[in-house]
Amino acid sequence: MIDKRDQLEKSLTDDADRPTVAELKAFGVVLGKTLFSGSVNELFYAASRRHIQITLCTSDTRLKQVPWEYIVWPDVNEGPHARRTFARSVPVSNGEERKAKSISNSLIAVLVIGADVLGRERIPWNETKENLERIIGARMQGLSTARITMELVEGATRKTVRDALEQKPYDIVHFIGHGRPDGIFLRGEGQQRGVVLPTDAFSKMISDAEPALVILSACDTALIKDVQPLGTIAETLVRSGVPAVVANQLPISVSSIADFTGALYRSLLTDGNIDVAVNKGRIALVKEMEGLRSAPIEWGIPVLYRRPGCSQLFTP
Known part of the structure; x- marks a missing residue:
């Protein structure tokens, strides 16, 4: 997955061939299957008609390098989904919420x-x-x-x-x-x-x-x-x-x-x-x-x- 990220960067900086729409979606599906597998995936689909906010929290450097933002699912078109958001949550020592x-x-x-x-x-x-x-x-x-x-x-x-x-x-x-x-x-x-x-x-x-x-x-x-x-x-x-x-x-x-x-x-x-x-x-x-x-x-x-x-x- 990190190698794929490097390929994406190369296609942006070296005028290399960009991935096709199908190739980028296939990569996004792999990301989805990695994060949501087994019964967790079943739970996700059971709730997928609602708006879902996904947050990823990790301190592992290798996992941080993966471009998780490209995640998609087989049941939707390529690209971001209107009702499924994605963010990276940063673990902090002071976890107090800030009033909106x-x-x-x-x-x-x-x-x-x-x-x-x-x-x-x-x-x-x-x-x-x-x-x-x-x-x-x-x-x-x-x-x-x-x-x-x-x-x-x-x-x-x-x-x-x-x-x-x-x-x-x-x-x-x-x-x-x-x-x-x-x-x-x-x-x-x-x-x-x-x-x-x-x-x-x-x-x-x-x-x-x-x-x-x-x-x-x-x-x-x-x-x-x-x-x-x-x-x-x-x-x-x-x-x-x-x-x-x-x-x-x-x-x-x-x-x-x-x-x-x-x-x-x-x-x-x-x-x-x-x-x-x-x-x-x-x-x-x-x-x-x-x-x-x-x-x-x-x-x-x-x-x-x-x-x-x-x-x-x-x-x-």
Whole structure:
């Protein structure tokens, strides 16, 4: 299963042949049979007409490397299922649930951090910003929608991000840029070249601000290797106190990030459930790539890590 994950990554980065729709579904069925076997599988199907939230919790590094997000079942089409969500639960020493914030009675504050750095593939920041503003602007219309503010830190450096987080509390922190398993890229002070903000420093900066959700629209922020005994950036953030983190376990294009996060925001700001919102984002990616001969691998790239009992971040 890990070898299959490596093949998927190769098809995204080296222009190798992508798996067909049938091949990706066959892999998803294997994942399903691995997690749900025997009487457990029978129980699952007995309950499958209802909405099912599946959470996987493991401390085994090899099991973490498996791309479980591609799980499907023989009775459904390829791709994510509308009524079956999937998340990774991070074991934490302090398992207290965080009370969900009311969408209708409170202001939802979003901080968007953009870091387009030299030496890395250009991120169309303006287009991405306009897309987010359009989504959030649409949510501000009507009588029963959440009241939202969105503030932007462009060309982000360590200092500008820290200053923004210290000025006011945010419910959602959304980073758009480049990442790697051990940190994210920000601009160096007074320059456009990127410098890595290590995972521990980034986690401390974010956890002190106490957001309900962190979205890392950057490659490899959910990628785990054998040399990472403590896990991914996303896992580290959850352990430090962030209820939920959305990151990426493989390289992903900016256009896919826009489609995914657009659907995620729309769902989250309506229903408040992060498991459901991530699933809506995955479904949106599949719809955007309908009709292609090769499989839409992108839908399984985003990964949701969260604390136990923290799927409902906001209440309608």
